[in-house]
Amino acid sequence: MASPSSGTAIIAIADGAPPSKPNPVNALGAPVRQYLYQKLQNAFKDPNIKSIILIGRHDAKGVFSAGADIKEFSGSSGGNVTTSDSGVPTLNDLAHLMESSPKPIVAALTGACLGGGMELALAAQYRVADSTLKYGLPEVKIGLIPGAGGTQRLPRLCGVRHALDVIIRGRINCSAKEGLKCNFLDGLASDGEYVLECALRWAGWASVLPASTLDARRLCYKSVPADVEGMSNDDMCDFALQSIPTAEKGGESAQACLKAIRASFELPSFKDGVEAEKNLFNDLLYHSLQGRAYRHIFFAERSASSSTSSKKVSNALKQGRGIIGVIGAGTMGRGIAISFLRAGYGPVTLVDVNEKGLEAGVKYIISTLEGEAKKGRIHPSKLDSTKSSLKSSTDLSELADCDCIVEAVFENLNIKREIFSKLNTICKKPTALLLSNTSTLDVDAIASSLSPSRRAYCAGMHFFSPAHIMKLVEVIRGKDTSPETLNIICGVSKRIRKVPVVVGNCDGFVGNRMLHPYSSESTLLLAEFGGGEKGLTVADVDGAIGNKYFGMAAGPFLIFDIAGNDIGYNIRREKGLVRDPKTGKVGPNRKAGMRYTELADEMVVNLGRVGQKAQKGWYNYDMTIGKGRKPLPSSEMQELIDKYSMTSPNRGKKIDRDEIVSRVLFPLVNEGFKILEEGIASNPSDVDIIYLYGYGFPAFKGKPETWISFNMLPNLMLDIHSGGPMFWADNYVGLPNILKKLEDLHRLYPGSEYFKPSDLLRKCVDVGLGVQEYYNTKGMKSKL
Numbered sequence: 041m042a043s044p045s046s047g048t049a050i051i052a053i054a055d056g057a058p059p060s061k062p063n064p065v066n067a068l069g070a071p072v073r074q075y076l077y078q079k080l081q082n083a084f085k086d087p088n089i090k091s092i093i094l095i096g097r098h099d100a101k102g103v104f105s106a107g108a109d110i111k112e113f114s115g116s117s118g119g120n121v122t123t124s125d126s127g128v129p130t131l132n133d134l135a136h137l138m139e140s141s142p143k144p145i146v147a148a149l150t151g152a153c154l155g156g157g158m159e160l161a162l163a164a165q166y167r168v169a170d171s172t173l174k175y176g177l178p179e180v181k182i183g184l185i186p187g188a189g190g191t192q193r194l195p196r197l198c199g200v201r202h203a204l205d206v207i208i209r210g211r212i213n214c215s216a217k218e219g220l221k222c223n224f225l226d227g228l229a230s231d232g233e234y235v236l237e238c239a240l241r242w243a244g245w246a247s248v249l250p251a252s253t254l255d256a257r258r259l260c261y262k263s264v265p266a267d268v269e270g271m272s273n274d275d276m277c278d279f280a281l282q283s284i285p286t287a288e289k290g291g292e293s294a295q296a297c298l299k300a301i302r303a304s305f306e307l308p309s310f311k312d313g314v315e316a317e318k319n320l321f322n323d324l325l326y327h328s329l330q331g332r333a334y335r336h337i338f339f340a341e342r343s344a345s346s347s348t349s350s351k352k353v354s355n356a357l358k359q360g361r362g363i364i365g366v367i368g369a370g371t372m373g374r375g376i377a378i379s380f381l382r383a384g385y386g387p388v389t390l391v392d393v394n395e396k397g398l399e400a401g402v403k404y405i406i407s408t409l410e411g412e413a414k415k416g417r418i419h420p421s422k423l424d425s426t427k428s429s430l431k432s433s434t435d436l437s438e439l440a441d442c443d444c445i446v447e448a449v450f451e452n453l454n455i456k457r458e459i460f461s462k463l464n465t466i467c468k469k470p471t472a473l474l475l476s477n478t479s480t481l482d483v484d485a486i487a488s489s490l491s492p493s494r495r496a497y498c499a500g501m502h503f504f505s506p507a508h509i510m511k512l513v514e515v516i517r518g519k520d521t522s523p524e525t526l527n528i529i530c531g532v533s534k535r536i537r538k539v540p541v542v543v544g545n546c547d548g549f550v551g552n553r554m555l556h557p558y559s560s561e562s563t564l565l566l567a568e569f570g571g572g573e574k575g576l577t578v579a580d581v582d583g584a585i586g587n588k589y590f591g592m593a594a595g596p597f598l599i600f601d602i603a604g605n606d607i608g609y610n611i612r613r614e615k616g617l618v619r620d621p622k623t624g625k626v627g628p629n630r631k632a633g634m635r636y637t638e639l640a641d642e643m644v645v646n647l648g649r650v651g652q653k654a655q656k657g658w659y660n661y662d663m664t665i666g667k668g669r670k671p672l673p674s675s676e677m678q679e680l681i682d683k684y685s686m687t688s689p690n691r692g693k694k695i696d697r698d699e700i701v702s703r704v705l706f707p708l709v710n711e712g713f714k715i716l717e718e719g720i721a722s723n724p725s726d727v728d729i730i731y732l733y734g735y736g737f738p739a740f741k742g743k744p745e746t747w748i749s750f751n752m753l754p755n756l757m758l759d760i761h762s763g764g765p766m767f768w769a770d771n772y773v774g775l776p777n778i779l780k781k782l783e784d785l786h787r788l789y790p791g792s793e794y795f796k797p798s799d800l801l802r803k804c805v806d807v808g809l810g811v812q813e814y815y816n817t818k819g820m821k822s823k824l
């Protein structure tokens with residue numbers, strides 16, 4: 041589009057580009073690049089055009105551009121991203137075209153201006169924005185580096201410090217104010233001014249300047265400032281290196297980012313720097329499994345959140361409005377209430393029959409909200425109103441007007457049923473959502489205490505502890521839960537900044553069900569290989585599974601101690617597996633031949649080793665050391681392991697870390713397959729999301745402390761994921777290897793049903809596909 045009065049061509053990103061459904065965030069896919077290239081060339085040729093404005097498409101939620109189309113990075117089409125062999129210009133081609141423009145180009149920035157979008161903005165001669173701008177280069181978070189000149193132009197424009205901060209941390213939140221301060225922006229639209237008006241003003245000025253001034257605006261001709269506040273670029277990069285995870289620990293892309301930034305000031309020319317950047321980018325794109333894992337997670341997170349019915353529902357709760365009730369002022373209830381309050385819902389009424397518990401809950405919530413405001417997570421001006429939205433009561437009938445109630449009381453079916461049957465009469469709104477934060481109980485059994493018309497509005501909403509911090513919510517669909525209800529719960533979950541995954545109703549749902557073989561086998565390993573002088577220890581197993589080797593956030597035994605070993609014991613008792621301490625009889629479901637050890641039962645029943653809360657569990661804890669959380673070896677537990685391993689033929693035998701990992705994690709993956717087979721989860725990527733966000737499946741983090749001492753980059757917290765258990769099985773281990781190992785183990789231990797390979801695993805191996813590929817290519821339909 042040209043503005044005849046000013047002689048300015050206004051080119052909107054993605055405008056006119058096929059396909060009919062344009063990308064919602066102006067991603068720069070092949071048709072868009074082709075379109076922009078063509079439009080720019082036309083504008084260059086047109087003698088009536090004196091200047092050009094590049095702006096986001098008006099219907100793209102005010103977004104300039106979220107960067108390259110990430111979908112192009114998977115599969116064979118990845119080949120077109122950095123080479124124009126196919127005839128489609130690359131983002132680099134586009135950036136070069138813009139930078140060498142004979143007419144000034146003004147990038148008019150609003151909303152997200154990320155990745156390749158920001159790289160195009162850097163290639164323009166001028167950048168203006170309005171206050172909605174959030175710019176950044178998040179490529180590192182999808183396992184890449186900026187690949188369209190971003191690592192070369194940003195240091196030239198804003199210096200190495202800002203480049204390190206934006207690129208290595210993969211920021212997406214740099215504000216317009218910050219952009220002005222660090223020289224990224226030339227101008228800001230004044231209050232009430234539309235960014236296009238501002239851009240037109242700049243375009244008008246720029247078009248009357250002498251042609252020679254254009255060269256001064258081309259970043260390719262500039263050199264990188266030699267230092268920032270007296271610190272050399274080299275020193276800054278050395279400093280940054282200390283806080284980046286090693287390549288093996290998931291830092292491949294962060295390391296590559298640093299190399300590319302170094303290239304900007306070490307190599308003789310801009311062209312050499314761009315070439316270095318391209319090589320690093322391609323190396324990651326085509327060879328890095330870590331990068332594929334990141335991109336898998338990017339899309340898995342989004343598809344999990346939308347995996348409910350096709351029916352879209354508009355509802356006030358989804359918009360962040362509604363009266364909320366939370367029942368139970370314990371750890372979970374408090375975290376849930378904080379999540380709703382922080383997202384602006386209100387009033388939020390916390391109910392607990394125990395007055396003291398309620399008081400403590402309210403105190404905790406208020407002090408957490410105050411802490412969040414100090415950290416900038418709640419705007420200080422909203423703190424008072426947020427706090428006053430919290431109400432509390434010991435009387436359930438205070439919840440009569442609620443639109444949504446989350447019950448988070450003790451995990452006992454009878455108590456929960458009793459509460460739901462009271463809510464049935466108390467709640468005035470017939471469509472109020474009645475949700476249970478159960479982690480294992482039957483959602484249908486809970487719903488059956490409601491009248492039939494209310495059951496469509498009842499579901500499980502399983503938060504993870506601490507509920508105001510953990511991102512995951514398992515949304516459990518009962519047999520009567522309506523698709524609309526699921527859709528609203530997913531919307532609400534996103535509002536309160538969670539990632540919802542819809543799952544089916546079964547014992548333990550997805551996460552805890554997969555944990556069962558993992559927990560059992562960890563304990564059985566001790567009973568088999570432990571004991572004697574050199575036998576396997578609790579710390580050996582945690583060392584293999586935890587972040588010293590495999591990389592789980594913590595090993596199984598430390599997690600049991602944190603969660604409470606009594607909880608595991610109670611679950612086994614409910615399942616009819618434990619020996620009755622009074623009669624000495626084993627539970628009815630402990631069948632003959634079943635592989636079982638009473639090690640974990642005896643430590644609770646006879647030794648009271650319930651975990652950190654008692655300062656003794658699998659480990660000892662001492663309140664004077666590490667606030668009572670540091671695991672210390674326990675001779676009492678060593679003796680107990682000695683006792684239970686006495687009859688094992690493998691007692692004291694060496695077992696290496698890889699063997700531990702496969703014995704503990706392959707059955708967890710196998711359970712994931714069974715869950716998919718039964719339709720309890722609708723996609724392998726949903727299982728991955730649950731394990732990444734709920735159970736700390738290997739994720740490595742950068743070290744923020746170094747940046748803080750550097751006093752320039754506030755913190756670097758890179759979450760680097762392995763992709764989740766199903767992705768790990770497909771891509772790191774290979775399904776044939778998992779199948780073979782499970783078959784061997786099942787032959788060896790027929791009494792452990794969890795080693796029996798699932799049919800779906802066999803099917804995938806038979807057809808030679810990974811499970812994700814199997815789902816994608818076979819078009820498996822969700823049963824949820």
Ligand code: 3H9
Nearest residue numbers: 065067106107108109110152154155156178186187188342
């Ligand atoms: C890059 O630029 C490489 C270059 O340096 C070099 C190349 C040679 N592509 O998150 P939302 C979709 S790498 C394709 O729910 P929000 C997303 O899947 C790129 N699709 O919204 C979803 O689709 P659906 C670097 C994308 O408002 C929909 O848009 N850029 C892309 O919460 C809405 O997304 C990034 O890494 C994309 N780039 O957040 C930015 N981005 O509706 C990644 C989004 O079908 N994007 N979609 O599920 C983001 O961080 C967020 O999406 C954003 C909006 C902040 C933009």
